[in-house]
Amino acid sequence: MSKILFVVTGADHWTLADGTEHPTGFWAEEAVAPYQAFKAAGHEIVVATPGGVVPTVDKGSLAPEANGGQENADRIADALAGFSELRSPIEVGDVDLDDYAAVFYPGGHGPMEDLAVNADSGRLLTLALESGKPLGVVCHAPAALLAAVKADGTNAFTGYDVAAFTNAEETQAGFADKAKWLLQDRLTEAGVNVRVGEPWVPNVVVDRNLVTGQNPASSAPLAVELLKKLA
Template identity: 35%
Template structure:
């Protein structure tokens, strides 16, 4: 049985506002059930452990997905979510792939996490794929710090500057993810129309642009694992 490690944010505070952020719920639930339905085992971890914060906006009616509703009735998944392991307590070598959901939280904590970055480098060095969606690719920022040039020329995607403005969050974040990834040398690609699904793959890296890309990114990771290349 293939095993997936999903690494979630522990950060909930936005800048210059009382608004909260955290995990975008559908970016966790959509991939989670793609993995479960494919027969994979999923383990959840986060920098602080315990229950990650959930972005309140991801639970409003227009943003609720079928996977969100399934999660509400799934006590096993809820138990996992409420008791994520701390990153330093995870035996990362036993997993076949990594997946980073988004929500704005990762641009603060995972972007600066040395433990997370070292896990990513270990997995890539072992030939194991790493997938991230929306703001999840912020985890690559620390990787690029530990290994300069890591993102140079890499084809990736993530939440775009335009989407940040349209989401009315551009004044509440320390930087725009698209801009930061480009500054680090990434070959950033996105859908022509904002908030539509878009995926990029470059070697062992698989990235999705936004919430609608979460399930497709998980499917792409499953396809990679099933093909073995």
Template identity: 30%
Template sequence: MTKVLIVETNVQNYQGTNDPTGLWLGESAEFVDEMQRAGIAVDYVSPKGGFVPLDPRSMKYTDAAIMAVYRDPDFVERGLKNTLAPAAIDPEAYAAIYYTGGHGVMWDFPDNAELHAIASAIYAHGGYLLSVCHGIAGLLNLKNTQGDYVIKGKTITGFTTAEEILAGKKNVVPFLNREVATSHGANFQKKRFYKDYAVQDGHLITGQNPFSVRSVARKFITEVQK
């Protein structure tokens, strides 16, 4: 059975502030919905394992499908209350790793060696690297067995500087996705702010913002159903 590993953040506040952040609900829930429709199993992991906070702002951007997943006891138990720790993960069990967003990921995704090892192993055995929005932070510093950045020479996308400005967080976040991606040799593409946009480059599929989740999921589903 095809299975995907969903990565979520443990970070509850913007670093150095009391301003809450966390997982952007739709970026996990919409992906889960697409996987369920396609008969693809999922597991959930976070850098520390255990509890995953929700960005309260994300609750304003829900629909019936998102809320159906949110109310699913399995999602609540495995995806929010008791996510797996990286040490519990066998990369060989997964056809892809999917990095969700929410601003919190900018602090606990980029340099997590355990998650890097999992993603590298999945990619090395022909699996897919997926991300949406700020989730690209999980791929920005990932290197291959030759020591090169995985995104080097690849066309990718993620939450843009314009979107960061509109969100009012440009001066709060520790880095800007496009700047890091470009410095690591990636071809960073974008469309108009807050428009659905996903790009695929081989086994790398990335989405620009919260409105791109289903496009990322469907590109992956198309690949595994070939």
């Protein structure tokens, strides 16, 4: 089968408005659920990060309260341990898009720190969008779309409909009043149409080859939609 590229944050913290560093990384469920779906469908996974660093999991994403109980938290942790590709990432700037059938970005607060301003990732996203290949982005990972700026200064995703982590969810998570900026606001300012669903409920938006999800619960249904496009 074909190869799917996972572009994962390399950040292990998120700098808040007061300058403090909140420990973070990628969100476990948002990486694990699509990984398992893609592997079950027979696809090979390659991980890329800024600098080729081994990505850090947000420890909060492994907590029972973030996973509906201890049993599911244990399942996520076991699946993460089996995601061996995370331990040998390539540099995102070295990616040749021609090698991949699809591209996927898991979230967590980490992308707010690095992928939102990473030019290599921005170029990759622009190329992926223009190529027509399936492109999946979930939760906070749409922050990476902010770096997809074309030569004329416009955002490559201007006019696209997306789902992304909402202001309401950031408020309920306790970070809205601590953040330097909010994802929903920044995307809107860039001309991206954020289609807001109910907090914490799966919300997947498909616009051409772009498939986006609002929150962790959206990662599994997003993977289903991405696999449909690969079929």
